[in-house]
Amino acid sequence: MKLTRIVSVVLPLVALMILIGGCKKSPQDQAAPQAPQAAKEVIKLSYSVFFPPTHIQCITAQSWADEIKARTNGEVEITIYPAGTLTAAPVCYEGVVNGISDIGMSCFAYTRGRFPLLEGLDLPLGYPNGMVATKVATQIAKEFNPAEISDVKLLYIHAHGPGVLATKKPVASLDDLKGLKVRATGLSSKIVTNLGATPVAMSQPETYEALQKGVVEATLCPMETLKGWKQGEVIESVTNTSAIGYTTAMFVVMNQNSWGKLSAAQQEIVTQVSDEWVAKHGAAWDQADVEGREFITGLGHKVVELSPEQQKLWAEKVNPIMAEYVAAATEKSLPGDEVLKRLQALIVEYSQEK
Numbered sequence: 501m502k503l504t505r506i507v508s509v510v511l512p513l514v515a516l517m518i519l520i521g522g523c524k525k526s527p528q529d530q531a532a533p534q535a536p537q538a539a540k541e542v543i544k545l546s547y548s549v550f551f552p553p554t555h556i557q558c559i560t561a562q563s564w565a566d567e568i569k570a571r572t573n574g575e576v577e578i579t580i581y582p583a584g585t586l587t588a589a590p591v592c593y594e595g596v597v598n599g600i601s602d603i604g605m606s607c608f609a610y611t612r613g614r615f616p617l618l619e620g621l622d623l624p625l626g627y628p629n630g631m632v633a634t635k636v637a638t639q640i641a642k643e644f645n646p647a648e649i650s651d652v653k654l655l656y657i658h659a660h661g662p663g664v665l666a667t668k669k670p671v672a673s674l675d676d677l678k679g680l681k682v683r684a685t686g687l688s689s690k691i692v693t694n695l696g697a698t699p700v701a702m703s704q705p706e707t708y709e710a711l712q713k714g715v716v717e718a719t720l721c722p723m724e725t726l727k728g729w730k731q732g733e734v735i736e737s738v739t740n741t742s743a744i745g746y747t748t749a750m751f752v753v754m755n756q757n758s759w760g761k762l763s764a765a766q767q768e769i770v771t772q773v774s775d776e777w778v779a780k781h782g783a784a785w786d787q788a789d790v791e792g793r794e795f796i797t798g799l800g801h802k803v804v805e806l807s808p809e810q811q812k813l814w815a816e817k818v819n820p821i822m823a824e825y826v827a828a829a830t831e832k833s834l835p836g837d838e839v840l841k842r843l844q845a846l847i848v849e850y851s852q853e854k
Contacts, residue, residue, distance in 0.1 A: 543761060545578045548601035550589035550705065553582040555728045557658070560784045561605060561752075564777045571769045576762065578603065589703040593753065597651050602758040607750050609686025610703055616832055617646040620825055620839045621659065621749035622687040624818045626742075628851050630722070630785025633659035633747040636846040638778050644839060652753040655774040658781035660722035661789045662745030663688065667718040668711070670737040672804050674813055683707050683719040687821065688746055692720060694817045704729050711735060722748075724788030727795035738796055739804040743811035744818045 547565060551558040558580065565578035587595035592606035593614070608615045609622055621640060627633040637657040641649070665671055671680070680697040689699035700716050704725065710716045711734040719731060720741075726732035752774070762770065796803070806814065822840060829836025 540575065542574065543576050543766070545576065545602035545758060546586060547578050547580050547603040547605070548584070548586040548592050548595060549580055549582050549605045550584045550592060550607075550703070551582060551605070552705075552729075553580075556724070556784045556788045557605075557728075557750075557781065558582045560777070560781055563780070564773060567773050567777075568770055571773065572766055576766055576770070584705060589705060593652070593751065596753050596755050599755050599757065601755070603655075603752065603754045605750060605752050607685065607703075607748050609688065609748055612686050612689075612701075615646075615648050617644065617648060617829060617834045617836065617839060618749065619687055620829070620836060620843060621657070622746055623822055623825060623840070623843065624687075624691055624744040624746040625822075625843055625847055627659075627662050627745045627747045627847060628742075629782075630659065630661040630747075630789065631779070631782030632847060632850045633661065633749075634778055634782035634785065635850045636843060637747070637749040639846055640839060640842060643842065644835065646834070649751070649753070651756065653756055653759040655752045655754055655770070656778050656781075657749050657751055658778065658785065659747040659749045660724060660785050662722070662742040662747070663720050664723055665718055665720055665739040665741050666726055666731060666735040667737050667739065668714075668735060669717070670802060670804055671718070671739045672806065673810055674817070680718055681716045683710060683716045683721075686748070687825075688720050688748065690821050690824070691744065691746060691818050694821060695814065696817075707731060708734060722785070722789060723792035724785060725792065727792040728788055732792070732796045732799055732801065735801065737802050737804060740806065741814065743806060744814050
């Protein structure tokens with residue numbers, strides 16, 4: 501009787517132990533612990549842009565930065581500092597050279613004499629729109645690769661559509677321009693001088709207040725500026741000067757050491773995205789010109805069209821600027837004549853593209 505009770509107690513315990521033992525995994529069956537993944541290295545870059553954050557060109561710059569981040573799977577992160585908050589427009593280029601910012605966007609014209617060959621990009625050659633000006637400017641810089649930009653990595657250049665004359669009073673002839681104080685920079689200041697007016701150098705961020713207070717009475721600028729920088733609010737009239745259509749070329753450059761920190765694959769992505777954004781900036785300029793015209797029309801401002809006779813006179817007045825550019829470049833042993841001829845050819849070529 502006792503034996504039977506012992507068996508009845510022990511057998512279930514033995515069965516339970518066998519069951520538990522069978523459930524245990526052998527060392528070979530147990531999964532090896534996962535090694536923690538190394539944190540992904542992120543290269544963070546600063547980008548100084550002189551445009552305000554609401555300007556279409558700053559928005560386009562932001563989309564460029566976002567695209568690079570996406571294609572590098574977050575490994576390259578670019579932070580935009582708009583409105584010259586990191587470096588002011590005239591010192592943006594040197595800020596990139598000296599590493600104050602990793603990337604910078606501003607105008608060559610803001611440091612007159614610093615870029616003697618690329619000054620030719622701004623000549624009054626009859627640029628029809630921003631797309632053509634942008635493609636031409638980038639192509640010229642890549643083909644000639646001047647030493648004046650060898651201290652940075654050039655990513656691309658963009659340039660606005662043909663400049664117009666926005667004034668506090670209507671201007672319909674050369675006589676109306678005599679003695680007029682006009683905001684202009686770089687080669688555009690020579691245009692103003694040759695037309696008989698007085699150029700006053702300043703960057704776009706300074707221009708609104710200067711017009712408002714009467715420091716200047718006019719500004720030579722693309723149509724988009726009248727909305728993008730709100731300058732249409734402080735002028736009364738616009739003269740269509742596309743007969744002498746000039747542009748202002750704007751660089752997007754990168755510090756050489758910052759460029760060197762990128763891997764070959766990352767550099768290739770930045771280059772590819774930059775090449776694609778040339779057309780995007782050109783399209784943005786043209787769209788902005790349309791919106792600029794609509795803006796001033798909505799404010800009730802008049803657009804003055806020059807007569808055929810005046811168009812011819814204005815063109816004759818600025819023609820010597822081209823010869824002066826070639827002579828100045830030649831004196832510095834630079835291929836100014838070649839650049840001018842190539843500019844003229846590329847304007848025709850890109851103007852014929854659909």
